[in-house]
Amino acid sequence: MEQNHLREALDTLKETGVRITPQRHAILEFLINSMTHPTADEIYKALEGKFPNMSVATVYNNLRVFREVGLVKELTFGDASSRFDFVTTQHYHVICEGCGKIVDFHYPGLDEVEQLASHVTGFKISHHRMEIYGSCPECTMKEVH
Amino acid sequence: MEQNHLREALDTLKETGVRITPQRHAILEFLINSMTHPTADEIYKALEGKFPNMSVATVYNNLRVFREVGLVKELTFGDASSRFDFVTTQHYHVICEGCGKIVDFHYPGLDEVEQLASHVTGFKISHHRMEIYGSCPECTMKEVH
DNA sequence: ACACTAATTATAACAATTATAAAGTGATAA
């Protein structure tokens, strides 16, 4: 399952002429196996055992490369760090305001919203983002005691 | 019109026990009259004629205060600065990827999405955010030449 | 083997924001 994703991702890199370095392989693999939408720093820390000399810039550089070829999506929030999501199928995110947990949420794309926005504003729409915020079951429990 | 907004906002501050200082008055007034969803720095620069000694921290502090009492909404994007929006009625934003222009977009709240998310994930949903990205008419023109 | 390009590393720089401490301001009440 994840192996297929990795293989496909490596193929995509090859096709687009992006060199597959050990660091890139490891970052991709970690991203695919990670269910937690990690930050650049989390990736950096997770791989420092395997690559003691890897620079944090390498992580950022390669995440940018992956984003540019469409393998990875960058989730940006206000102050906090960006989180990175390996692209599989289109989905939205539900985010816990208590603990920061991010849960994937499948929902049909909001094409109608884009169409109306285009009509009303005259913009040529390229995409939209949506996130849903709330409290996860665990945090809701804690609130009640 | 805007005068009413300002008056109501000042009333809200009084009710919640937030002191109305000259700086706060000016920041609020500027936000209400501004149609451009300014950044903290833009507010700071716009008011430095009137308040040559005002600290940038004052702008940030007071924007936080306004946010906490619900007068102002903070629009956070990835890398760039937050933008601040005086709260009037619920609306979304359409953002030009070319020039950064932000246009207000009225659309009924996506209650159904929140309900489904709640049902599927077990979260207690508090709110959602959505933005629509694209190219404004002016930038679209420029692209074509 | 050689030259060329891309990738990595280490480090410095940057920009937005927040923390801190000192000084100022204003409301309240003795």
Next chain:
DNA sequence: TTATCACTTTATAATTGTTATAATTAGTGT
């Protein structure tokens, strides 16, 4: 009035996430 006390502002330092730079290393094609 004046003493007090909490809040606010200011000036500045610190922090954090990210990007830029320059030098080194590694990989690829000829």
